[in-house]
Amino acid sequence: MPDETKSPASPPPEGEPKPTVDRPATPGGVKATSSGSVQSETKPAPDQPAAPATPPKAVAGAPAAPAAKPAAAPPKPAAPVPTPWDSPMIAKLKGHYGSGIEPLTYLGQNYMVVDRSLIPEILQVLRNQEQFDYCVDITAVHYPKREKQFDVLWILYSFPRNQRIRVKTQIADGETLPSSVPLWATTNWLEREVFDMFGIRFDGHPDMKRILLPDGWKGHPLRKDYGILQQDNEWVQINLGIESGQ
């Protein structure tokens, strides 16, 4: 398995002259470390590995970004950066919660990075006052090198506004989140899946147990530090009495 990461990562030098010129920073870093199946290790250099560089860039690049964006048709120009997202709803929320919310737009999609402590309230307000009546999805992303290891995302849609937004927060390993089942019944299974795959618990969930994997499963597979082969090897060692399966 680890080799598989290598093979696709190696072609760039010959095959791709243009983008390397455009974005010198990233490709170099990636090529250098194509070693493990755990991808996160490829790109942790800055202290904020991937909250796709939102906080720093947004502040610095705010005025410059609109100019850069329209030009970004083919892959040539520099990558677009998140820009601040402004709307009456955001103004209202900002007025209430101040710096706990960071509203941004990336590639035309709006999202807000919300402080963990504000999550219960924000979700409540979005559901009950701002009419985001449909919770599309809940998911998480794991960044093992970061202190707050997980990004948790709620993708929300409002039928009356015809608008889709994302709410994003960061939590540490072992930290829990409030369940949104009382707000959106659909989150029941979605939260179970996040628990199953990442081991993030949701307080107040009616039935917090695994959903796709068997109850006796060890570990949470979508964490970056989960070894794909470990489970397999353990199984063959116990059941077949040989060293390793693959």
Add this chain to the structure above:
Amino acid sequence: MTDPTSLSPLDLETPDKTFLDANELVINMGPQHPATHGVLRVILRLDGEKVMGLECVIGYLHRGVEKIAENRTYAMFNPYVDRMDYVAAVSNGLGYCEAVEKLLNVEAPPRAQYVRVILTELNRMASHQLWLGTHALDIGAITPLFYTFRDREEILKIFEKYCGARLTTHAFRIGGLQYETYDGFEKDVKTFVAFVRPKIDEYEELLTTNRIWLERTKGVGKISGQDAIALGVTGPVLRASGVKWDIRKALPYANYKNFDFDIPTGENGDTYDRYLVRMAEFRQSLRIIEQAVDNIPEGPIMAKVPKVIKPPVGEIYHSIEAPKGELGYFIVSDGSTQPYRIRVRPPSFVNLQALDVMCRGQLVADVIAVIGTLDIVLGEVDR
């Protein structure tokens, strides 16, 4: 529809006491049951023949698609998405390719867009035909299965001629299409449209006013629009409950905004209305295909996409109206050749969650009808 204090569907009046305090019966349906369309296990709590509640046990087909994605390049992962909802592989591919294109900030050229729409709509029809045949079969009508499979074959033949595969087609590439249409593609599509239009009337003749069909579907598995939204149900199931919402219209993608079509809706949110909505969708798909096939522009079929796909650091959520509902891809890029994370928002998985609400108070035999009417594919539920 948006009353903030809407009742959670979990509070629906549930028969929590058995009749005359008889013993509650717990039985297993599946995981190997012909009417569950795959390996789905349903634990039923019964009062005689009445369903008091049920629990779905899923995951038997879990292949870890999202984990696989993290160890593949963007292009390598493309064929995997075909294997989630394997009866609507073209739609899956469309959603994935468009999501990556958005992340790369490129757009497929117009010619590719038209061919994509034609193939996707053909696939929507194929998916609905498979649904109709098996759903009717579950309820006891055997004939429609032969009719629908006969006609679905014609769609699969077009796919086969176009890209060599019938089911898991891998028809699209990131940035457009790999294959130019074959000689006579337009003619084949037009012939098919002319061929299938009367066949849809034929299906309707078999079922729409059939008394047994009416008895088995009317009032069965009702769900209100409000509950459907709370449960995140999308696609024809949501529309049959009276919510006029289709991503092709609400948040247009591909080039659907160039086509003229309606969103069929139902009123009662029961199995019969869901049947009618899907039948109407057949005809709308035909309308779209007809408009598209006459206007395929000349030009390139691939946008300028670098050979090695390396989207800039960032994340994107893109969703399409798959035959079963909202199919979304959430992709996080760390700037390397492989996605840092791909999350698939599968319509079948979310829709299946409504099974409990829809079956409470119904008879055991109706559970079969409701599973059929939800139109789930277990490959997509479990991923």
